[in-house]
Amino acid sequence: MKDNAQFQMTVGSKYKIRSLESRDKPLITQGIFKGYAAFGHEDALVMELDDSHGEDAGKTRVLPGHMILAIDVLSTVVDKVSKGKEDETATYFG
Numbered sequence: 001m002k003d004n005a006q007f008q009m010t011v012g013s014k015y016k017i018r019s020l021e022s023r024d025k026p027l028i029t030q031g032i033f034k035g036y037a038a039f040g041h042e043d044a045l046v047m048e049l050d051d052s053h054g055e056d057a058g059k060t061r062v063l064p065g066h067m068i069l070a071i072d073v074l075s076t077v078v079d080k081v082s083k084g085k086e087d088e089t090a091t092y093f094g
Helices: 051-056
Strands: 014-020 026-039 042-049 060-064 068-075
Touching: 014 042, 026 051, 026 060, 042 051
Parallel strands: none
Antiparallel strands: 014 026, 014 068, 026 042, 042 060
16 A cells, blocks of 8 residues: 555455444444445445354444444455555545
8 A cells, every 4th residue: 555545444354343332332343344335324334243243243233434433454355446546545425
């Protein structure tokens, strides 16, 4: 990734996301990023839960963007669609 390139989440990569659940503790979501979704008028991340979620492993969780506090990158896969486009800057409009 070039120094001036912006970070992009890639489908198939593994992330640990902290989002708002209650005033006292965040909701922890760990798993594979499946893509983006519209959730009402909000943008959202779609995650497939991993084994750290016990009986919920394999289920899909939708996280509205305004609820996300932090994202940890655990492992990444190469984005085959934008490989070779490192000179382009990622821009999101909402």
